[in-house]
Amino acid sequence: MNVMTNRPARNTKVMNRFDLTSRLVAKLKNQEAVIGGIGNTNFDLWAAGHRPQNFYMLGSMGLAFPIALGVALAQPERRIFALEGDGSLLMQMGCLATIATQAPKNLTMIVMDNGLYQITGAQPTPATAVADIVAIATGCGLSNSAWAADEEDFERLVDQSLSATAPTLIAVRIDDKPGVGATRRDPVQIRERFMLGLGVREAL
Amino acid sequence: MAAAEGQISPQAFQDQAPRERSWHEIVLQTLKRNEIRLVPYVPDRVLTTLIKNIHADPFFTTFPTAREEEAVGIVSGAWMGGLRGAVLMQTSGFATLANVLASLAIPYQIPLIMFVSERGTLGEFNYGQSLVCRTMRPVLDSLAMEHHTATRLDEFEFIVDRSIKQAITTQAPVALILSPLLTGGKVFEK
Numbered sequence: 356m357n358v359m360t361n362r363p364a365r366n367t368k369v370m371n372r373f374d375l376t377s378r379l380v381a382k383l384k385n386q387e388a389v390i391g392g393i394g395n396t397n398f399d400l401w402a403a404g405h406r407p408q409n410f411y412m413l414g415s416m417g418l419a420f421p422i423a424l425g426v427a428l429a430q431p432e433r434r435i436f437a438l439e440g441d442g443s444l445l446m447q448m449g450c451l452a453t454i455a456t457q458a459p460k461n462l463t464m465i466v467m468d469n470g471l472y473q474i475t476g477a478q479p480t481p482a483t484a485v486a487d488i489v490a491i492a493t494g495c496g497l498s499n500s501a502w503a504a505d506e507e508d509f510e511r512l513v514d515q516s517l518s519a520t521a522p523t524l525i526a527v528r529i530d531d532k533p534g535v536g537a538t539r540r541d542p543v544q545i546r547e548r549f550m551l552g553l554g555v556r557e558a559l
Numbered sequence: 560m561a562a563a564e565g566q567i568s569p570q571a572f573q574d575q576a577p578r579e580r581s582w583h584e585i586v587l588q589t590l591k592r593n594e595i596r597l598v599p600y601v602p603d604r605v606l607t608t609l610i611k612n613i614h615a616d617p618f619f620t621t622f623p624t625a626r627e628e629e630a631v632g633i634v635s636g637a638w639m640g641g642l643r644g645a646v647l648m649q650t651s652g653f654a655t656l657a658n659v660l661a662s663l664a665i666p667y668q669i670p671l672i673m674f675v676s677e678r679g680t681l682g683e684f685n686y687g688q689s690l691v692c693r694t695m696r697p698v699l700d701s702l703a704m705e706h707h708t709a710t711r712l713d714e715f716e717f718i719v720d721r722s723i724k725q726a727i728t729t730q731a732p733v734a735l736i737l738s739p740l741l742t743g744g745k746v747f748e749k
Binding site for chain 1: 599659663
């Protein structure tokens with residue numbers, strides 16, 4: 356049984372990472388950049404269909420949002436999405452305050468929260484059943500933070516973020532399923548293709 | 560120049576000679592010359608004036624981060640998006656970076672430029688700092704990373720300018736270690 360389903364505080368549906376990632380990718384019509392965190396968030400981003408504007412991390416747990424902040428500062432006209440797990444975010448929680456201070460309006464952060472280190476054997480995180488990601492984000496100064504109640508609400512929040520005037524954080528409760536695909540782990544190609552996709556480079 | 564006139568006292572000569580640029584002025588000007596606009600940092604006492612001057616210059620986007628690896632993530636993303644950056648930190652901050660260097664900067668071939676204010680040597684008063692300092696160069700060497708320890712003002716601009724250019728053209732990280740011999744370091748005060 357998923358421990359998350361017993362959390363009393365929120366009335367939010369337990370969803371699925373791949374389904375939500377596919378719903379997000381289907382909405383991207385303007386070459387929006389997407390940064391996938393380590394492990395399952397980038398596996399599901401890969402499985403949702405590779406796009407030239409996708410970046411997949413190999414390691415450096417917790418850096419999806421900082422990397423996305425860098426892209427957002429470099430390209431203020433482009434919308435940037437970042438996908439991060441709750442365990443990863445716990446490892447780099449200070450970045451929420453940094454992002455709130457810099458306040459890039461073109462950044463949407465999505466936290467996939469199952470309360471688990473799914474990829475290492477589904478052990479619970481230290482925050483399972485006690486910490487509230489949205490309350491943490493709001494406390495860090497990201498006032499535009501919300502739990503998605505269900506898939507429809509998630510899509511609504513994503514749409515809303517496309518025209519937001521402040522950084523957006525969307526937290527979703529997800530099940531304990533592993534990622535669907537497996538990213539090709541070729542960091543130089545990943546980086547070069549991402550830069551091509553962002554219009555920074557021309558192909559050799 | 561002024562001395563050749565033979566009219567002024569040594570003291571007057573000192574007053575009239577062009578003022579030598581300080582190490583932190585060289586850093587700021589060399590960053591600018593190389594179009595490095597984004598400077599996230601975790602502060603250090605030695606870096607105080609540099610950080611203040613970078614904040615005061617509208618050319619730069621500069622801000623503190625909660626951790627050094629966060630700053631590395633930010634400049635990595637920015638570089639992929641077409642904006643150049645550099646990270647400022649002290650020795651103990653560098654000691655937190657082995658994972659991000661080995662899993663992001665090096666394998667993705669990102670020209671990560673780091674300025675590390677060196678604590679832990681040449682008059683260190685904190686035993687913890689002196690121990691953590693000893694991990695820095697072995698980590699850099701174990702990853703075969705380019706690094707230089709700047710000790711002299713007359714070489715400093717050459718080292719900084721060339722190292723930045725090399726990092727960018729070879730897409731490889733570089734650590735520029737600012738020795739107390741260059742900066743004066745931080746000394747024990749009662």
